[in-house]
Amino acid sequence: NAGVTQTPKFQVLKTGQSMTLQCAQDMNHEYMSWYRQDPGMGLRLIHYSVGAGITDQGEVPNGYNVSRSTTEDFPLRLLSAAPSQTSVYFCASGGRGKYEQYFGPGTRLTVT
Amino acid sequence: GENVEQHPSTLSVQEGDSAVIKCTYSDSASNYFPWYKQELGKRPQLIIDIRSNVGEKKDQRIAVTLNKTAKHFSLHITETQPEDSAVYFCAASSPRGYNKLIFGAGTRLAVHP
Numbered sequence: 512n513a514g515v516t517q518t519p520k521f522q523v524l525k526t527g528q529s530m531t532l533q534c535a536q537d538m539n540h541e542y543m544s545w546y547r548q549d550p551g552m553g554l555r556l557i558h559y560s561v562g563a564g565i566t567d568q569g570e571v572p573n574g575y576n577v578s579r580s581t582t583e584d585f586p587l588r589l590l591s592a593a594p595s596q597t598s599v600y601f602c603a604s605g606g607r608g609k610y611e612q613y614f615g616p617g618t619r620l621t622v623t
Numbered sequence: 624g625e626n627v628e629q630h631p632s633t634l635s636v637q638e639g640d641s642a643v644i645k646c647t648y649s650d651s652a653s654n655y656f657p658w659y660k661q662e663l664g665k666r667p668q669l670i671i672d673i674r675s676n677v678g679e680k681k682d683q684r685i686a687v688t689l690n691k692t693a694k695h696f697s698l699h700i701t702e703t704q705p706e707d708s709a710v711y712f713c714a715a716s717s718p719r720g721y722n723k724l725i726f727g728a729g730t731r732l733a734v735h736p
Binding site: 542544546551552553554555556559561569601605609610611612613614615616617 | 629632655657659665666669672712716723725728729
């Protein structure tokens with residue numbers, strides 16, 4: 512099993528550009544989530560999904576969209592990138608009825 | 624709202640000493656409390672967790688204690704080694720979201736040989 516995978520590893524965007532961060536898991540986990548990590552602020556939840564077709568907002572959803580068309584994939588879309596979105600983004604997944612979450616390797620995004 | 628506070632933000636110990644990191648949570652309905660270790664440039668990795676029906680859990684050199692009345696829980700690392708140097712995050716489950724976790728801000732632990 513590859514576990515949770517994320518692409519790309521690094522990305523530089525200009526202000527106003529859009530892009531999609533990819534996340535996939537092969538553990539048949541129902542729960543998937545996106546976090547951003549900024550220095551001194553821990554991991555903040557952006558959006559999460561409890562199954563295909565179901566998504567909900569976390570603590571910091573503004574500027575991001577998600578969809579969940581399959582169990583395996585949970586892409587995060589930045590509609591119009593802003594310098595405040597410079598961060599490291601982690602995707603995580605967890606099994607039904609289990610709180611344990613497994614993180615992907617992260618995407619380091621810089622917006623200039 | 625839901626909140627997890629973590630202290631200290633940095634911790635420096637000598638090899639062989641013990642290290643303790645403390646967290647408090649706001650929602651008394653939280654029932655799952657994991658600890659993650661994140662090495663530089665790597666992903667967070669689950670190292671130990673505890674559920675609300677247990678007061679203490681040990682795994683070799685690490686242990687977690689939970690005080691539900693006071694709404695706080697702690698990570699204890701004994702006989703620290705340089706490879707324990709990392710950022711440690713506590714988290715608490717949110718009763719308002721399936722599998723949802725609320726994370727503390729992290730503690731940077733440095734173990735000096």
